[in-house]
Amino acid sequence: MAAIELDGIVRRFGDTTAVAEISLTTARNDFLVLLGPSGCGKTTLLRMIAGLLEPTEGRILVDGRDVTALPPRERDLAMVFQNYALYPHLTVERNLGFGLSVRRTGKDELRRRVDEVAELLDLGHLLGRRPKELSGGQRQRVALGRAMVREPQAFLMDEPLSNLDAKLRSGTRTRLISLHRRLDTTFVYVTHDQIDAMTMATKVAVLNQGRIEQFGSPVEIYDEPATAFVAGFMGAPPMNLLPAELGTGPDDDQLVLRAPGLELPLPHRGDPGVREVLLGIRPEHLVPAAAGELRGRVDIVENLGNEEIAECEIGEARLSIRGARPIGLTAGAAAAFTVRPEHVHLFARQSGRRLAWEPDPVPALVS
Ligand SMILES: Nc1ncnc2c1ncn2[C@@H]1O[C@H](COP(=O)(O)OP(=O)(O)OP(=O)(O)O)[C@@H](O)[C@H]1O
Ligand SMILES: [Mg+2]
Structure with a gap:
């Protein structure tokens, strides 16, 4: 569990300002959704939280500790990407355990954590298969499970459902919601899909051109949009x-x-x-x-x-x-x-x- 605080984060690429002054604080068990149209700076912001990209200005704090200058491995955050690259030659079981085996976790401990995650994500019957023998949704669950076995302080996810069809998306949303409840861990989830935000988030930050248009609960954002931009973005069809x-x-x-x-x-x-x-x-x-x-x-x-x-x-x-x-x-x-x-x-x-x-x-x- 971790509370994440962004304090005046700016990121420029040459003349482009991808993220312009973002400040926000999450509680320890928030499911934070970063929501906004293509190019608004969501991935850039998530990569900075993960430590994969340095902010031009500002500080990132995890549980009150300034991690701005720390490399990713010292932040104890797990990132699940949109194109969840699984190891094609390894079974589901070995994919799940990979992050732990390279950390020299003991055999029994590794077994215990892989089994636990496999049960939680309903992957038990698939442990012997290779990624190419799985459906899109199953692969997505393996990618998530691989992040979970590490028992990180927080999960960072960049559009993890974007490759799934509508039915799988909605099933995986339900799974993520119950996972978040059970793990009691911070989730930071990037999406341009307002249904993702409405269904899963405890807090939503609506981004537009690198700035926060509104930060609040899904209900606040739907019922009292702070700007016309937010109003026009939420709802299907929108306001x-x-x-x-x-x-x-x-x-x-x-x-x-x-x-x-x-x-x-x-x-x-x-x-x-x-x-x-x-x-x-x-x-x-x-x-x-x-x-x-x-x-x-x-x-x-x-x-x-x-x-x-x-x-x-x-x-x-x-x-x-x-x-x-x-x-x-x-x-x-x-x-x-x-x-x-x-x-x-x-x-x-x-x-x-x-x-x-x-x-x-x-x-x-x-x-
Ligand atoms: N390495 C880079 N060099 C230059 N510009 C970049 C770089 N990375 C991102 N940008 C620019 O920063 C802005 C924000 O990009 P970002 O990838 O964060 O958007 P996004 O909200 O994740 O969009 P999408 O929903 O399409 O993934 C865009 O204008 C993008 O072109
Ligand atoms: Mg992106």
Whole structure:
């Protein structure tokens, strides 16, 4: 178990800044997911934690100890890569034990740890096989097991599920979650897949261009995205974001959101200080309603079996709507939608930052 602390980490490659000032702290048994689009600096950051790459600036602490200058083997962290290179000529058993045999671990101890890991990962019946006789998911488990037998302080994983098909991915996620519970060890897991983050993480750091956009629990990140970038990255389909103007109503200082095809009164008063906003609504929070405030036309309806996803044109914007089947929308027909005030997210258009408002009794928007 280890708590990992990143303190002002920067990494430049010539003129490219791959990681720009990242600071965060994990608790001892966190499952930290580093989430972000391709090129945002995830692998670079993980390699620095592992000791495979030196930061240009900043410090890395493991359990309060500064390891920034230590080589990988002295950090006691195990890394599982995307292309888990197993030794092709060795059996599963010898692959699993390899890291220990080169460390001259005693025979009995090696046996005990390999058996334990094989049982945990359900590899017992495959110990005599070679990697080419395994499925992708089984190989992936062997790679994980090889890291586990070392009983490291933390696991560092770079997109370990990316080679697996959807069903295996979801099965392996479940396995990783229960593994994390049983081992009570820090996991740092890199992915661009928001479902990985939602299902496995205790903490998520959403990265964009080498910076942290938001750091929090999966629920915080889903329910209260700090920026429009985070909102547009989480969820499938992601949150709808449409440009709107924030103004006041005709009678008093009640706030009203306006956009083509939309006039939405908000239960808030006062001056938000910002007029140009992005209105964010999750696809599952748009409810078809004849007298709804958002009016437009249905473009397509996709049937997912249990659910349907519709694409609609509202003014100049395109919105996704998700609901249980039948969703009650017809391609080509006019449609109207309503949204509950608590499901409305607002972001300043310029900065992308979330506008948060104070709860009752006197609601007012603050930026
Ligand atoms: N050795 C290097 N030399 C120069 N630039 C690099 C090097 N390694 C990474 N970069 C650049 O740093 C940025 C971050 O790269 P990184 O590999 O960390 O991204 P990533 O988030 O892991 O992306 P992906 O999801 O595609 O794996 C990219 O712009 C990349 O081109
Ligand atoms: Mg990468």
